[in-house]
Structure formats: structure tokens, C-alpha cells
């Protein structure tokens with residue numbers, strides 16, 4: 001089943017493909033910007049740091065993790081986390097270079113991973129979590145058909161404070177209902 005995750009995928013405007021070391025400069029363009037890194041990782045201070053992250057996270061542990069490419073430029077990443085084959089669940093996470101926000105690219109990529117999850121991986125429940133101030137991420141979750149389940153209280157140590165996380169999900173049943181409408 002997981003062999004499927006090594007594929008590259010096309011959407012209307014994007015290619016989703018494994019990140020390689022050749023993408024380091026494109027990733028550094030946004031990973032070095034504090035506002036871009038704020039919700040998901042520590043700001044990168046050198047290209048070498050970004051290269052190490054690509055090696056550790058996207059190459060050594062790269063299954064289910066994709067670069068979002070627009071005209072061959074890496075403009076973000078999107079990935080499955082916590083893939084649980086037994087329970088058929090996974091978490092979806094993403095980050096987009098802020099220069100490319102507001103055009104629906106992240107939604108387009110997320111819809112593709114959602115469809116791969118349900119159609120190719122026989123998944124049952126895809127979920128995502130956001131800190132309560134992360135409205136753009138919340139909006140994306142709603143756009144791809146996720147529903148809010150509630151808040152995980154004080155679930156996350158975030159920039160020096162213990163904060164709540166909102167948890168959203170879409171199930172195979174939800175998707176089938178949506179597609180029938």
C-alpha cells in the first residue's frame with residue numbers, strides 16, 4: 001500500500017513530488033522567514049540547516065511527504081503524518097511560501113492528498129490540527145471538507161505557552177455524502 005506514496009502527482013496547476021536537495025534554495029526562501037515558519041517549524045538561519053531538514057525529514061523519512069511545485073519551483077510542502085495502517089487514519093500537514101498564498105494552491109494540493117488517502121490508500125479518517133489563531137489553516141481544513149471535532153485542551157507547547165489545538169477531520173463517509181450532493 002505505501003509503495004503508492006512514492007509517486008509524483010499532478011493537479012490542475014501543480015506537481016506534488018518528493019523534495020530533493022536541489023530544492024533547498026526554494027525551501028530556504030520561505031523557511032528563513034519567521035512569519036512563514038511561525039506555525040510549523042523553527043526559522044532556518046542557513047541554507048545548510050534547510051539542507052539538513054530536507055535530508056532528515058523529506059529524504060530519510062520522506063514517505064507520504066511531497067513538495068508542492070509550481071512551474072518546477074518548490075512553493076511549499078504537504079504531507080501525511082502519524083500514518084496508522086491498522087486504524088486507517090493519518091494527519092495532514094502543510095506549509096506554503098507566503099509569497100504564494102491566497103491563490104488556492106494549498107487547497108489544491110490538500111484536495112489531492114485527501115483523494116489519494118481515500119482512493120489509493122483505503123484510508124477512513126484524515127485529520128488535521130491547528131492552533132486557534134491559525135485562521136488560514138482552519139479555512140483550508142473547511143475548504144477540503146473537514147469538520148471540526150473540538151479542541152484538544154492545552155495540547156501543544158507553542159512559542160513559550162501551552163495552547164489548545166482545534167482538531168478537524170474528514171471521513172470516507174463524509175466524502176461519499178459530499179460527492180452525492
Ligand SMILES: CC(C)(COP(=O)(O)OP(=O)(O)OC[C@H]1O[C@@H](n2cnc3c(N)ncnc32)[C@H](O)[C@@H]1OP(=O)(O)O)[C@@H](O)C(=O)NCCC(=O)NCCS
Pocket residue numbers: 036039040093094095096097100101102103104105106107108129130131134136137139140
Ligand atoms: C495554511 C496555509 C497553507 C494557507 O494558505 P492559503 O494561501 O490561505 O491557502 P490556499 O493556497 O489554499 O489559498 C486560499 C486562499 O486563496 C483564495 N483562492 C483564490 N483562488 C482560489 C482557488 N482556486 N481555490 C481555493 N482558494 C482560492 C481563497 O479564497 C483563500 O483566500 P482567503 O483566505 O482570503 O479566503 C498558509 O497560510 C501557511 O503555509 N501557513 C503557515 C503554515 C501553517 O500554518 N500550516 C498549517 C499548520 S496547522
